[in-house]
Amino acid sequence: xxxxxxxxxxxxxxxxxxxxxxxxxxxxxxxxxxxxxxxxxxxxxxxxxxxxxxxxxxxxxxxxxxxxxxxxxxxxxxxxxxxxxxxxxxxxxxxxxxxxxxxxxxxxxxxxxxxxxxxxxxxxxxxxxxxxxxxxxxxxxxxxxxxxxxxxxxxxxxxxxxxxxxxxxxxxxxxxxxxxxxxxxxxxxxxxxxxxxxxxxxxxxxxxxxxxxxxxxxxxxxxxxxxxxxxxxxxxxxxxxxxxxxxxxxxxxxxxxxxxxxxxxxxxxxxxxxxxxxxxxxxxxxxxxxxxxxxxxxxxxxxxxxxxxxxxxxxxxxxxxxxxxxxxxxx
Amino acid sequence: xxxxxxxxxxxxxxxxxxxxxxxxxxxxxxxxxxxxxxxxxxxxxxxxxxxxxxxxxxxxxxxxxxxxxxxxxxxxxxxxxxxxxxxxxxxxxxxxxxxxxxxxxxxxxxxxxxxxxxxxxxxxxxxxxxxxxxxxxxxxxxxxxxxxxxxxxxxxxxxxxxxxxxxxxxxxxxxxxxxxxxxxxxxxxxxxxxxxxxxxxxxxxxxxxxxxxxxxxx
Numbered sequence: 001x002x003x004x005x006x007x008x009x010x011x012x013x014x015x016x017x018x019x020x021x022x023x024x025x026x027x028x029x030x031x032x033x034x035x036x037x038x039x040x041x042x043x044x045x046x047x048x049x050x051x052x053x054x055x056x057x058x059x060x061x062x063x064x065x066x067x068x069x070x071x072x073x074x075x076x077x078x079x080x081x082x083x084x085x086x087x088x089x090x091x092x093x094x095x096x097x098x099x100x101x102x103x104x105x106x107x108x109x110x111x112x113x114x115x116x117x118x119x120x121x122x123x124x125x126x127x128x129x130x131x132x133x134x135x136x137x138x139x140x141x142x143x144x145x146x147x148x149x150x151x152x153x154x155x156x157x158x159x160x161x162x163x164x165x166x167x168x169x170x171x172x173x174x175x176x177x178x179x180x181x182x183x184x185x186x187x188x189x190x191x192x193x194x195x196x197x198x199x200x201x202x203x204x205x206x207x208x209x210x211x212x213x214x215x216x217x218x219x220x221x222x223x224x225x226x227x228x229x230x231x232x233x234x235x236x237x238x239x240x241x242x243x244x245x246x247x248x249x250x251x252x253x254x255x256x257x258x259x260x261x262x263x264x265x266x267x268x269x270x271x272x273x274x275x276x277x278x279x280x281x282x283x284x285x286x287x288x289x290x291x292x293x294x295x296x297x298x299x300x301x302x303x304x305x306x307x308x309x310x311x312x313x314x315x316x317x318x319x320x321x322x323x324x325x326x327x328x329x330x331x
Numbered sequence: 332x333x334x335x336x337x338x339x340x341x342x343x344x345x346x347x348x349x350x351x352x353x354x355x356x357x358x359x360x361x362x363x364x365x366x367x368x369x370x371x372x373x374x375x376x377x378x379x380x381x382x383x384x385x386x387x388x389x390x391x392x393x394x395x396x397x398x399x400x401x402x403x404x405x406x407x408x409x410x411x412x413x414x415x416x417x418x419x420x421x422x423x424x425x426x427x428x429x430x431x432x433x434x435x436x437x438x439x440x441x442x443x444x445x446x447x448x449x450x451x452x453x454x455x456x457x458x459x460x461x462x463x464x465x466x467x468x469x470x471x472x473x474x475x476x477x478x479x480x481x482x483x484x485x486x487x488x489x490x491x492x493x494x495x496x497x498x499x500x501x502x503x504x505x506x507x508x509x510x511x512x513x514x515x516x517x518x519x520x521x522x523x524x525x526x527x528x529x530x531x532x533x534x535x536x537x538x539x540x541x542x543x544x545x546x547x548x549x
Contacts, residue, residue, distance in 0.1 A: 009381070053414075075413050078372045082417055084410035107511065108415035111455060115418060196372065203372055218372055 001195050002299060008198030012054050012076045019061055023326040026065045033088035034081055036061045037071035043095025046164040046173045047071065050157050051086065051113075052103050053078040055196075056217065058327030059153055059296040060103075067323025067330075068161035077196055077299070078203075078218050080108035086116035090127070098126035098170035102156055102177055104149025105131040126170055130177040132156045134186040134307060136245045137214020137222040144182075150217055151259040151296040152184040155309045155319070158328075162321035180315060183250065186259075187241045188222075188305030189234060190215035194262060194298050206302075213237065217261070217298040231268070235275035238306040243283065250310035255319055256280060257291040257307040263300045266292070276306060288316060295328075341397035341436045344546045346390055349404055351538035353383040356531060363531055369524035370509060375416060379531050382412030382421065397436060401428025416528050419456050419465065420535075423448040438486045442476050449473060456511060463507035468529040472497035472536060487543035490536075497536050501529035 005011050012034065020029045020036060027036045041047065050060045051073030060072035073089045075081035090099055101117060103109050110131070117127045133144055134152025149156075160177035168176070190212045193202035204219030206212050211229075214222025229237070258273045260266065273292045280287055288311055296305075311319065322331030356363070356379045363376035389407035390400045402425045409421025430444035449469045453459065460470045475496035479489030504526040 009377070076374070076378075079374060079378065079414040080418075082410045082413045084406070085413075107456075108413075108418070111415050111418045112413070115422075115455075196374070199373065203368065 002197040002199075005197040008196075011197045012074060015054060016061070016074060019326070026324060026326055027061070030071060030089050030092045033073075033092065034075070034085045035071055035073045035089040035092075036064050037089065037093050038065060041070060041093045041095070044097055045095070045167060046097045046170050047090075047093045047095065047099045048157070048161045048164050048173070049073065049086075049090060049093065049099060049101050050103055050153075051075070051081055051089075051101075052106070052109050053080055055194075055299045056296050058294065062327030063154070063157050063161075063325050065323060065325030065329075067165045067321060068325045068328065069157055070161075070164070075108075080106065080112045083112040083115035083119070086113050087119050090116060090120050090125070094120070094125055094127075097164075098128070100160055100164070100170065100173050100177060101127060101129040102132065102153075102160055104153055105133045105146075106148060128170060128174045130156065130160065130174060130181060132181055132184075134181065134184045135214070135216070136185050136187050136241060138216065138220070141245060148216060148220070150186050150188060151257060151305045151307045152181070152186045152309070154257065154259075154295045154328075155184050155255065155307065156180045158323070159315060159318040161323065162318040165321065165323070176315070176318065180309065180318075183247050183310040183315070184307060185242050185245050185247065185310075186305050186307040187214060187238050188217075188259075188261070188303060189213055189238065190222075190261065190301060190303035191228070191264070192302035193219060194301035196299065211303075213241075215303070217296070217301070231272045232275040235272055235279060239276060239279050242306060242308050247310055251312055252284060253286045253288055253311045253316065254280065255288045255290075255309040255311055257293075257295060257309075259291075259296055259305045259307065260294040261301040261303040261305065262294070262297040263302045264304050269293075269304060272304065288319065340546055341434065342400055344436075344542050345397045345400045345404070346387075347542035347545055348539045349383065349387045349390060351541050352535050353380070353387055355534045355538050356380060356383055359531075359534060363527050366524050366527040366530060371527070374414075375527040375531065378412045378414060378416060379420075382408040382417055385411030386424070396431075396433045398428045398431035398433060401425070401431065404428070415456070416465075416531075419452045420528075420532075422455060423452050423465075426451045436486070438476075438480045438484060438489045441486065441490075442473070442480050445469075445476070446473055458511040461507065462510040463504045463526045463529075464509075464511055465526070465528040465532045467504045467507070467526065468497045468501040468532045468536075471500035487540070490543055491540040494533075494537055494540055497533050501525055501533050504529050 047070040053075040073081040132149030133147035139146035159180040193204040360376035367375035385407040386404040405425030426448035475493035
């Protein structure tokens, strides 16, 4: 249930205002646009612009700051931002080094970002797009480009942002973002749906005592519905799926992220993570800086997702590179 | 009316259309939300109202031809509505405005403009008739409108005569499984509910028929 709001129609605007008021030391409002940007954009570096519907905090505005995203375009709850807003945010931060758009693969986002990209290209800007497609539940192997983007957003944004921050050119930032996406896999499980501001009923429901495997962050269907099980079996379910979908040339070093979807508590996540960790070690994998946190949420949805980023010598330093954002800081 | 003879009259029709559309969609906001909740996030009614409010505001004091007013209304609609439907419906309105330009504003010209707008929606949305989208209302509407134009119907009469084809097309989406957009990921869950985008398009088309009638009366 979303309880705190005034007029639901003003929800996005008010959340942006409050967010910028709280984190003004790190971010600023993009003038005349639904978005936030770093306080001091650097025109000689590639601008990494992320975005999508609101309702997924820390995605997307929580990842704006030095070392990560340059700006985030924010749509209404679960609704893509308009092409006009993407364009305005791009104009506010784009410099000579060009722009990378990165966001989850949803048709509304693709449509609006693509229209903005065409407009910017017509004006002579160099803009590239890397879609995040990490959710293995949304399309089978062999159709990876059809998959939707969920918590893996974070890894793609982080590595693209780190690449841009160290001064890589646009070709290189794009290549590394594509590579990160190609090596990221996520799978989630949901226990209860979420309710939009002003709505009395949840957007979708999960029957009591059941869990939905692979349910999307807006209620899109997943793979199957099953009986609720003990945490250790849920850990195995998640890992069985992810370990059956290991990208080519994966190696044995993985970054692991257990992400809470909104109303599954940290304590529960740690209980689950204990078995995730143990199993990954038992598989002979080397674990790189696990994250157990809320990284990409879905309002007050109950559930979690597990993401693996298969690292190599090129990607690991980008994951470790310093960044300072409202939701995620290293170094 | 046979055609919008004067430029002032055409601008008046655009303003009337947008005002009628806002009233009609506003009346059905909850219905559209319910249809959308079946396989989407339930905000289609709210989104359309938000877009139409902005479109109305954009033309209130705007200067220019009817075509220019429509182009501005479409841009304002897209920006305020957001999401996929905001982008597509706004693009449809803008394209119609660009095609109509300074006129003439008769049935053959409007047919050509709506066809161009619809083609653009199909290309951007990568959809075809049968995919359970707005095209399932627009495609039969255009076929009926073409027949009216070929028979030499007046603008107001021809447009109104083509409306049932759009409404039957929208109703037929109940039996379709979504293949585009976020609801496509919901596959079978969309079965049994009409596509909200096709239904709201019928309201836009009907609002235009009423605008032609009223402008003709004045």
